[in-house]
Amino acid sequence: MTDATLPNHTIADHIRRTLILAWPVMLARMGLVGLTTADVMVLGRAGAEELADYTLGLSIYDSLLATMGGLTMGIGVLTARSTGAGLDHVAGTIWWRGVVYGALIGCALAVLLQFSPQLFSLLGQTPARAASAGSVTRLVALALPFVAVYFATTTFLESLHRPMVGMFAVALANISNLGLNILLVHGIGPFPQMGAEGAALATVINSALLAAGLWLYTRHRLPDRARYGIGQVSPNAPTAAEQRRIGYGAGLSFSFEAGAFVMMTLFVGWLGTMALAVQAVVFQFLALTFMMAFGLAAATQVRVGNAWGRGDARSMALAGWTGLGLTTLLASLFAVIYVAFPMQALRLFTTDPVLLAAAAPVMAWMTLALVFDCNQSVLSHACRGRGDTWVPTAMHLVSYWLVMVPAGYWFGIRSGAGVIGIYQGILLASIVSVTMMALRFRHLTRITG
Numbered sequence: 001m002t003d004a005t006l007p008n009h010t011i012a013d014h015i016r017r018t019l020i021l022a023w024p025v026m027l028a029r030m031g032l033v034g035l036t037t038a039d040v041m042v043l044g045r046a047g048a049e050e051l052a053d054y055t056l057g058l059s060i061y062d063s064l065l066a067t068m069g070g071l072t073m074g075i076g077v078l079t080a081r082s083t084g085a086g087l088d089h090v091a092g093t094i095w096w097r098g099v100v101y102g103a104l105i106g107c108a109l110a111v112l113l114q115f116s117p118q119l120f121s122l123l124g125q126t127p128a129r130a131a132s133a134g135s136v137t138r139l140v141a142l143a144l145p146f147v148a149v150y151f152a153t154t155t156f157l158e159s160l161h162r163p164m165v166g167m168f169a170v171a172l173a174n175i176s177n178l179g180l181n182i183l184l185v186h187g188i189g190p191f192p193q194m195g196a197e198g199a200a201l202a203t204v205i206n207s208a209l210l211a212a213g214l215w216l217y218t219r220h221r222l223p224d225r226a227r228y229g230i231g232q233v234s235p236n237a238p239t240a241a242e243q244r245r246i247g248y249g250a251g252l253s254f255s256f257e258a259g260a261f262v263m264m265t266l267f268v269g270w271l272g273t274m275a276l277a278v279q280a281v282v283f284q285f286l287a288l289t290f291m292m293a294f295g296l297a298a299a300t301q302v303r304v305g306n307a308w309g310r311g312d313a314r315s316m317a318l319a320g321w322t323g324l325g326l327t328t329l330l331a332s333l334f335a336v337i338y339v340a341f342p343m344q345a346l347r348l349f350t351t352d353p354v355l356l357a358a359a360a361p362v363m364a365w366m367t368l369a370l371v372f373d374c375n376q377s378v379l380s381h382a383c384r385g386r387g388d389t390w391v392p393t394a395m396h397l398v399s400y401w402l403v404m405v406p407a408g409y410w411f412g413i414r415s416g417a418g419v420i421g422i423y424q425g426i427l428l429a430s431i432v433s434v435t436m437m438a439l440r441f442r443h444l445t446r447i448t449g
Helices: 011-044 048-071 073-084 088-122 127-159 164-185 196-221 240-271 273-309 313-340 342-346 353-385 390-414 419-444
Strands: none
Touching: 011 048, 011 127, 011 164, 011 196, 011 273, 011 313, 048 073, 048 088, 048 127, 048 196, 048 240, 048 273, 073 088, 073 127, 073 240, 073 273, 073 353, 088 127, 088 240, 127 164, 127 196, 127 273, 164 196, 240 273, 240 353, 240 390, 240 419, 273 313, 273 342, 273 353, 273 419, 313 342, 313 353, 342 353, 353 390, 353 419, 390 419
């Protein structure tokens, strides 16, 4: 009997089933960060200037990845709800809509990012930095349509409790990405040395391979394709308007969060090349841990959605709070490691003694921020698994644009704390966000309908 049809009423059941679904999702999300991590590790040997161009150049691109992940969230929510209610045959229609919609959005965003050098100039970067970082953004933007197809398909497979496919696909992408980075960043044989642009090109190639492989698997190799209506259009599927509505809310919510992080990176850019290099290195630890927690968040969303679909209020509450508890344990474990061994961790990315000395004090504040940031993510997903669309969006607007951006500017720029101040702003915003999300989910589990 699958999780979609079996009501579970014990915490042990929820922990076991959440972990069964979450661990391959966690590895897949870590694999996505691993693509960037490999870029930073290779570029770290190429110098602070290349790291600075890469960090600033990918800031807008990364924010749009979050936006597209949100826009395609309607796939996961509606697939989990529909299969939880026994309507398996509508799943294929939900997936196909999401693939087409995501690819079109990705193409439009890729066109807009061709104006990145001008945008960086308007946002206060030096002309030289705006030009060099902007060229990185223009190139990596070509990956956006492929990433949209990847998000749509992995979200769909995870909602069907088939997360292993995405995990293996990302593992293969990491192997090819490392090879392409070595080839394109430093240049070997007939391939010229491309620096940060080489890392961007590697991202484009790997994204295309990921999207093609997962689409082909789902369309032609997925077991029980007929059961899920793959390749068919079901008149009983949730409406396209409802699917877009969920995506609009999540996409806007993630845009608020990711856009605020772009502003923080722009603030770091005002602090100079070394500050950008510090951000490139330290942020990898926050991103890695966050993506592991994101795997738990995705599993929590699916399980809350399944419980909602079958009308099981108690299991819905247990699924959400279990996800929060597991995320707290995971984030705290990594926080302890980062605090206990900061220099050993930093040396994974750079051997530059000046950069190491500048980055080490930032690690403590980063670890504090990551625990609360991970927790707010899982609670946001729990609320969306329950079908809550716009309230989490409003909460992200408050947390990140009314708290984090002003706080980061004040602590990091006005008060002179530098990159440490940036992470103090992230910490404050994450505390506000997790508090509001917890109260919201508590309210949702106490109402019916």
